[in-house]
Amino acid sequence: MYMGLGQAQVWIAGFADLVRREMRLDLDLFVVPDFLSLQFARDTLAATPIWLGAQDLFWEDAGPFTGEISAPMLVEAGCNLVEIGHSERRQIFGETDEIVARKVEAAVRSKLTPILCVGEVERSSPQSASRFCLRQLESATSGIGVEAPLIVAYEPVWAVGASEPASAKHIVEVANGLNCWISQRSETRLIYGGSAKPGLFSQLNGAVDGLFLGRFAHDLQALCTVLREADLRV
Numbered sequence: 429m430y431m432g433l434g435q436a437q438v439w440i441a442g443f444a445d446l447v448r449r450e451m452r453l454d455l456d457l458f459v460v461p462d463f464l465s466l467q468f469a470r471d472t473l474a475a476t477p478i479w480l481g482a483q484d485l486f487w488e489d490a491g492p493f494t495g496e497i498s499a500p501m502l503v504e505a506g507c508n509l510v511e512i513g514h515s516e517r518r519q520i521f522g523e524t525d526e527i528v529a530r531k532v533e534a535a536v537r538s539k540l541t542p543i544l545c546v547g548e549v550e551r552s553s554p555q556s557a558s559r560f561c562l563r564q565l566e567s568a569t570s571g572i573g574v575e576a577p578l579i580v581a582y583e584p585v586w587a588v589g590a591s592e593p594a595s596a597k598h599i600v601e602v603a604n605g606l607n608c609w610i611s612q613r614s615e616t617r618l619i620y621g622g623s624a625k626p627g628l629f630s631q632l633n634g635a636v637d638g639l640f641l642g643r644f645a646h647d648l649q650a651l652c653t654v655l656r657e658a659d660l661r662v
Contacts, residue, residue, distance in 0.1 A: 429462070430643060436465040440472050442648045447476050450652065453659045456638070460511050460543070463497060470506035481509030481543060484517060487530035489537070499538035510535050513545045513568060515585040525567040533571040543640070544568055547583040547622065554598050557584065558605030565609060577615040581640045582606060587622035588642075594622060596631035603635040626653040630660070 431439060443459060458479035461469050469480055482505075486496035502510055512535065513528040528544075535542045546564040548557040561582060569578070582602060587594045599620055610616045620632065621640030629639055638658065645651045 430646065431462075433464055436461055437468050437472075439646065439648070440465065440469050443651070444472050444476050444478070446648055446652055446655075447478055450655060450659075453655055455655065455658055457655075458509055458543075460509065466502075466505045466507065479508045480506050481511060482507050483511050483514070485510050485512070485531055485534060485540075487527065487534045489534065499534045499540055502540060503538050507540060509543055509579070510540045511543045511545065511581075513564070515545065515547060515549075515583060515588055519585075525564065528564075528568045529570055532568050536572045536576045541577040541579060543579045543581050543619075545581045545583050545621070547585050547588075549585045551584075551586045554601030554605070557598070557602045561602065561606055562609055565606070574613045575615070576613075578613065578617075580606065580610065580616060580618045581621050582618060582636070583621035583640065585622075590623045593620075593624055593628055596628070600632055600635040603632070607635070624654075626650050626657065629654065629658050 440459065440461060447457060456479070457477065458481050459469060459473070460481040460483055463482060466480065466482060473480060482497065482502045484497070485499050485502055486493055489498050489500050499510070512531045513523065517523045532542050532544060546561040548560040565580065584594050603618060603620070606618055610618055617637040619638040619640045620636045621642060624639040624641055625644040639654065641651065641654065
């Protein structure tokens, strides 16, 4: 809810233009706008390689669930991805591990790739953070097979919205712990969020597959800097 509909449309169109100008980029890109902007995004991004995702979904495919959005509806709207388990959904709206797992199952059932958010609530050692995240991962994926495509978004809650991300050393050590689990799956990638911004990706030395940008991506020039930085690492 950082942008109104008009602002979101301007940003989405600007992102599409940016990617068209930077088509040499050998990257997989996605955007996850608000629900009301999905159809505009689908139409605007149609001629680009950018994947489209939604910020949430309900765990049932249909029924008397006023105000909710189902996985089949998101597929019809042109989505390939859906974000699940963001810390704000867990903390503000009370989503439990069980709810997150049901949403992951619903996404996979409709052939949507979950962007599964995990992260420790309080600042802790990388070892403790890894254990916390692994418990979240095991719970969230308990109802799907290892062959199901998955994007794990590591976002330490204490770093979300902060002026600085977690240290590169912390991120790398946690990522190394998560990659052991990820290596047992067939189509799973790891990205880092949590105040990610220009200059971070090059410090992570390949420990993650990409970044999950939030408010720092609202500045398209900063986003361009991150894309070029990531392209150099490919």
